[in-house]
Amino acid sequence: MALTWKFNTSEPGFWVSGVAHAALLAAAMVGLSSVAEFPEAQEGIPVEVITDAQLSQITRGETNAKAPQPKPRAERVADKAELKDPGEDKRDAPAPPKRPAEMKVADKEEPVAAQPPPPAPPTRSQEDKAAEAKAEAEKKMIEKAEAEAIEKAKAAEKAKVEAEAKAKTEAEAKAKAEAEAKKIAEAKAKAEAEAKAKAEAEAKKLAEAKVKEEAEAKARKEAQVAKKLDMGDLKQFLDTKDKHQSTGSTGAEVQKTASLGTATGSAAKLTPSLRDALIGLLVSQIERCYSAPIAASGGQVTAPILDIRLNQDGSLSTDPRILQAGSTSTDRAVADAAVRAIRKCRQFEIPAKFVPYYADWKVLNVQFDPPLS
Amino acid sequence: MNPADVAQAAPVAHDLSLLGLFWQAHFVVKLVMIGLLAASVWCWAIIVDKTLLYSRTKRAMDRFEDVFWSGQSLEELFRNLQSRPATGLAAVFVAAMREWKRSFEGSGRSFQTLPQRIDKVLDVTIQREVERLNARLTVLASIGSAGPYIGLFGTVVGIMNSFTSIAASKNTSLAVVAPGIAEALFATAIGLFAAIPAVLAYNKLNSEVGKLQSRLEGFADEFSAILSRQVDERIGHAGRSPANAA
Numbered sequence: 001m002a003l004t005w006k007f008n009t010s011e012p013g014f015w016v017s018g019v020a021h022a023a024l025l026a027a028a029m030v031g032l033s034s035v036a037e038f039p040e041a042q043e044g045i046p047v048e049v050i051t052d053a054q055l056s057q058i059t060r061g062e063t064n065a066k067a068p069q070p071k072p073r074a075e076r077v078a079d080k081a082e083l084k085d086p087g088e089d090k091r092d093a094p095a096p097p098k099r100p101a102e103m104k105v106a107d108k109e110e111p112v113a114a115q116p117p118p119p120a121p122p123t124r125s126q127e128d129k130a131a132e133a134k135a136e137a138e139k140k141m142i143e144k145a146e147a148e149a150i151e152k153a154k155a156a157e158k159a160k161v162e163a164e165a166k167a168k169t170e171a172e173a174k175a176k177a178e179a180e181a182k183k184i185a186e187a188k189a190k191a192e193a194e195a196k197a198k199a200e201a202e203a204k205k206l207a208e209a210k211v212k213e214e215a216e217a218k219a220r221k222e223a224q225v226a227k228k229l230d231m232g233d234l235k236q237f238l239d240t241k242d243k244h245q246s247t248g249s250t251g252a253e254v255q256k257t258a259s260l261g262t263a264t265g266s267a268a269k270l271t272p273s274l275r276d277a278l279i280g281l282l283v284s285q286i287e288r289c290y291s292a293p294i295a296a297s298g299g300q301v302t303a304p305i306l307d308i309r310l311n312q313d314g315s316l317s318t319d320p321r322i323l324q325a326g327s328t329s330t331d332r333a334v335a336d337a338a339v340r341a342i343r344k345c346r347q348f349e350i351p352a353k354f355v356p357y358y359a360d361w362k363v364l365n366v367q368f369d370p371p372l373s
Numbered sequence: 374m375n376p377a378d379v380a381q382a383a384p385v386a387h388d389l390s391l392l393g394l395f396w397q398a399h400f401v402v403k404l405v406m407i408g409l410l411a412a413s414v415w416c417w418a419i420i421v422d423k424t425l426l427y428s429r430t431k432r433a434m435d436r437f438e439d440v441f442w443s444g445q446s447l448e449e450l451f452r453n454l455q456s457r458p459a460t461g462l463a464a465v466f467v468a469a470m471r472e473w474k475r476s477f478e479g480s481g482r483s484f485q486t487l488p489q490r491i492d493k494v495l496d497v498t499i500q501r502e503v504e505r506l507n508a509r510l511t512v513l514a515s516i517g518s519a520g521p522y523i524g525l526f527g528t529v530v531g532i533m534n535s536f537t538s539i540a541a542s543k544n545t546s547l548a549v550v551a552p553g554i555a556e557a558l559f560a561t562a563i564g565l566f567a568a569i570p571a572v573l574a575y576n577k578l579n580s581e582v583g584k585l586q587s588r589l590e591g592f593a594d595e596f597s598a599i600l601s602r603q604v605d606e607r608i609g610h611a612g613r614s615p616a617n618a619a
Contacts, residue, residue, distance in 0.1 A: 010429075013422030017414050029391050 057267040057359055131217045135210045142203040149196040156192040160185050267359035278354055279366050282308065285348050287371050290341035293333040296370060302326030303369040304335035306342065312358050314348040323365060338368045394556040399534045405527030405560050409520060413567035416516045419509050420574040427581050430461050430506065434588060437462040461502060461585075462592050468498040469596055473603075484608050488601040495593040503586045510578055517572035524564015531557025 007015055163185045270278065305324040309317045320342040325335035354361060395406060440450065441462075451470040459467045472494045476487050535553025539545060 010425070011422045013418035013420070013425070014414075015418075016421045017417030020417060021410070021414050025391070 149199045270360045289344040302331045314350040398556045402527045402531045409563040416571045513571045513575040520564045520568030524561040527560025528557045
């Protein structure tokens, strides 16, 4: 029975199957054309569960952490510690140039200096005032001296003219007298001229000194101003266009490397023998402070268990407590007496060898066996 | 070649839709896919045809048995059925009746071996009918057993091809490997798609053929019994009647 290409109602298998396959393929092409992508995988975070006690005693870092970076080699301690953040640039920013105090300032550079000194700035110091006053006084003195000299010279001229007129009028009667008078007058004039020249030289010298002093005062004042508010420097500082050197160290992720911690991974613990020794020491010290209550003088007593909390130096960090005591009144009395004894002792002597194990003996439960008194 | 470039280029180069998978496949893989798809079509054609044929045959058998046991005269029934080609029970009945008729039509009445001859005819007819029902079921069996292997062949060729590509590009990124393997596995998928219905249908249709065959045989035995009774009756009658006649 061969497959027939004509549609046959009794054997429609080929056509039915063909059409069904075509339909299925078409549906698959439409339905499966889009590929479902996997969701983004979330990585799990490893979690370790530890108890409170483990947390309090933990000193362990990350076991597989990288070794901390070695410090740069240093052979002596630097005088000036220079601490830089990791992101800081290697290059040091140059400090803006500063004018030395004694340096004289050129007028054109300096807006303050450009102002003429005579208007007397209101912020003039005492020294400046004094200098100026002195200069003024000197000037006055010079002027006075000059005036005096001129007056003297005038007087001398007048005297000379008078002497001449006198000599003319008196005629040559007294030639000797005249000559003498002339001689005197001349000498006088000469002396006067000399005095005048001397005064003039002095005045000149004084004037020079004054100018010099003035210049010096000006320079000093300007230096002071420059020191106080250096506008040029500020301007220069503000004008620097350099960006901030540090933008913070960046990376693919923030570094969170833990420190390596110690090799042991937890605080040192007392060995049983050490613990016994320490408790024995404590008990013997308590016994010294202990005075047995009268009720406990005879018979069996249940040893109380006491909670003692110590500081590193052996002093009590908190008040001692009774953790466990017998049921009878005697037992209670003994326990209370023990607590009193501990309070009385206040400070215990802990040998130095126990100090490294402080984390372990910070809290001690001591069974206090009362001594038979 | 920069691995990053390959990784970026890979999603662009590989269209992961069905048509894309088909077109990117190797030549041999393509042939395998087409062959398996054709096998699937053929297989379903056979399934549909056979299912219809068996249900038709079963209905025909029901109808024939109703008529046969309704007390209608066998001669009349034979006359009705003789005119057109019969199948199933009708074919068995017609074959037996024809042999029966022939035995009486000839001049020499040979009743001695008539039951044996009728049995032979019935056997042959049943065999022919069963053969007709069974035809092309072997195709289903073949597709069912060989389909996965053919698909696997396509997959192996595809994966080989894909691995040679990996070796050539020197890149083992999953983005490079995955499309080739996906298209290779597509061949196995088609093979299974063709084979699974074929196996299921083969088992179902085979068991139905067995049922029909046993039904034919049951009817043939019954009819053979009826005819041999008739023959015996006729022999007894005839043995007396010649004597009577003589």
